[in-house]
Amino acid sequence: MKQDGYYFYKRRKRFSDDTFHEIIHWGIGVLISILFAFILVYFLGMNVKVAGDSMAPGLVEGQKVLVNRFVYKISQPKPGDVIMFVPNGNENTGYYVRRVVGVPGDRLYVENGILYINDNASEIVSGKIIDPGMLSNEITIEQGTYFVLSDDVMINDDSRNPNIGPVESRYIQGKVWYAFSAEDSDAHLVK
Numbered sequence: 687m688k689q690d691g692y693y694f695y696k697r698r699k700r701f702s703d704d705t706f707h708e709i710i711h712w713g714i715g716v717l718i719s720i721l722f723a724f725i726l727v728y729f730l731g732m733n734v735k736v737a738g739d740s741m742a743p744g745l746v747e748g749q750k751v752l753v754n755r756f757v758y759k760i761s762q763p764k765p766g767d768v769i770m771f772v773p774n775g776n777e778n779t780g781y782y783v784r785r786v787v788g789v790p791g792d793r794l795y796v797e798n799g800i801l802y803i804n805d806n807a808s809e810i811v812s813g814k815i816i817d818p819g820m821l822s823n824e825i826t827i828e829q830g831t832y833f834v835l836s837d838d839v840m841i842n843d844d845s846r847n848p849n850i851g852p853v854e855s856r857y858i859q860g861k862v863w864y865a866f867s868a869e870d871s872d873a874h875l876v877k
Contacts, residue, residue, distance in 0.1 A: 734781050740836035740843050755860035763832050766810050768862040773850045775857050784844050788833030795824040815839045819846030830855050
């Protein structure tokens with residue numbers, strides 16, 4: 687109705703089908719992005735601080751590492767992999783980060799400070815092993831277990847110690863794949 691040249695008619699805005707579809711597409715895109723981010727963080731981004739200097743010089747006390755929790759669901763640890771595990775399943779002790787040197791079926795022993803795997807001197811370990819612990823005699827790694835060592839072989843807080851021993855696969859949390867310092871100046875992939 688028109689009065690004195692002014693319209694007092696309230697025009698009703700119509701919500702078009704195109705706008706509705708665009709909102710739905712945006713919403714689905716956001717949900718997929720959130721799901722993708724969650725999966726990435728859950729499987730590839732478990733953030734753990736290294737305790738102690740047993741993995742020095744590569745990883746040191748307080749350094750943060752990212753753990754890939756998915757990789758060992760589709761494959762098995764290999765010699766040289768740096769893994770995170772819970773020793774003997776005791777979650778009160780925290781996570782350990784060590785390097786795999788023996789896989790199921792391998793025969794290991796230390797002679798004259800050198801680690802031998804299947805009668806071949808290991809290239810994984812650098813340095814002379816003073817305390818062979820369980821490796822003073824030859825052992826064979828059982829199915830479902832892995833033998834791990836510290837990179838600093840002077841520290842025997844690893845599978846050589848009978849309190850830890852070979853690590854059962856069910857206690858392995860994942861593969862350490864990325865390390866960074868608190869200052870982010872020393873970020874690197876873990877080899």
